[in-house]
Each structure stands twice: as C-alpha cells, then as structure tokens.
Amino acid sequence: MTATEIAVLAFAFFVVATLYTTVGHAGASGYLAMMALVGVVPDVMRPTALALNILVATITVHRFRRARFFSWSGLWPFLLGSVPLAAVGGALRLPPGTYYVVLGLVLLASAALLVWRVYGTGFRSDDEGISINRAFAVPIGASIGLLSGITGTGGGIFLSPVLLLLRWCGPKTTAGISAPFILVNSAVALVAGSFSAGSLPPELPWLAAAAVAGALAGTWLGLSKLKQRGLVITLAVVMLVAGGKLLAFA
Secondary structure, eight states: OOHHHHHHHHHHHHHHHHHHHTTTOOOHHHHHHHHHHTTOOHHHHHHHHHHHHHHHHHHHHHHHHHTTOOOHHHHHHHHHHHHHHHHHHHHOOOOHHHHHHHHHHHHHHHHHHHHHHHHOOSSOOOOSOOOOOHHHHHHHHHHHHHHHHHHTOOSHHHHHHHHHHTTSSOHHHHHHHHHHHHHHHHHHHHHHHTTSSOOOOTTHHHHHHHHHHHHHHHHHHHHTTOOOHHHHHHHHHHHHHHHHHHHHHO
C-alpha cells in the first residue's frame, strides 16, 4: 500500500470501529468494504479483517461486560453451533471471483441490516431479562459461523438483528452477546485460515492502532446512549457502494 492508502484506510478504520462498537460490533464488514474500495486483494482482506475484529471485540467485550450487559446463557447456544462452522469457513479458500460475489452480497445485506438496526421498530427497548430459544439458537449460530468464516466477518452484524427481531433481549444485552460471539468466531476463523493461503499486511500495526482508538471511543459513546443514526446511514451507503463494486467486477 502507498502512504496515502494507509492513511485513508487508517482514518476509515477509526470511523468504522467507532460506529460499530457503539452497538457491540467489531467492524469487519466495514473494514472489508473499505479495503475493497482501495483494491486490497482477498488473501489480505480476510485475515486483516479478522485480526482487527479480535482486537476491537476484546475491548468491546471488556467494556460491555463491566457495564453488566453480558449473558453467558444467551451466548453459549450460538457458539455451540458457530465455532465448528467458523473453523470450516475459515479454512476454505474461495476463488477470487467467488469470494467477491459472496462478500459483495454480505456487504449489501449488512448495509440493509445496519439501516434496519437504526430505523427498525418492533424490537424490545428494555434490557430487563433474556429469553433465548436454544433449539433455534444452535442452527442459527452454525449458519452465521460458516458465513463469518468464509467472508472474514465475525457474524455480529447478522446475530444482532436475529436477537432483536425475535425479541429475545434488548439492545444493550444484544451488544453484550454479539461482542464475545464476534471475538470467538473471528479467532477460530483466523486460526483455521492460517493453514490455508492468506497473509497479514506489514501496515497492520497502523491500521490496528486506528481501529483500537475507534473502539475505545465507540464503546464509550455507545454506553453513553449516543445517537449515531446519520453516521451509520453514511457507513451503510459506503458498504452498498463497495458491495456493488465487488459484484460488478467479480
């Protein structure tokens, strides 16, 4: 990467991490969108997004847990299904054209889910109590785990809408469950992917520093009830553009 591309990506990753961590996510789909826009190759995109996810999700887990928005009983059924499938997905290496199609569709779906996350109605607004249907949670986790491993996302962008739509818990508890889900799946997929082709860029420390700074800002803002609607919609537009670009040139 050129110095300009590194600077642009670092700033973009700071913004992405800030926005995503306000709702308990780690930002992988946003990092992938930004890397797609500057032309980073798939073999670098996926492990980079997963590595950043691990760093950012660790901070998010710590802060939401301290704020008492973590639920092991709500988390483990999803992990039971997702962990083995995240390993399978992480070990797969799709041809570049196929990867671009899959990732493009994931980015478009993620953009739609981000908009829904901001404007959606009908989900619980309180964080009192949690009721997870474990029989459904395990296969849901498995599906998300496979997709997260293949694409290099942690799966939180898909888990959160499920928790909210089914009214299994409130927004802050959803974030408290999504963050460790992302952390575990990202770590599993990254380790599994280390046995196939893929490499981390030498610029990773700069990108990681930007993402960590964004995570520190975003978790603080999210727990302080920041209204981030306009910024999230802007990010969704960027993801739509990146997803469209990947599908157009796949």
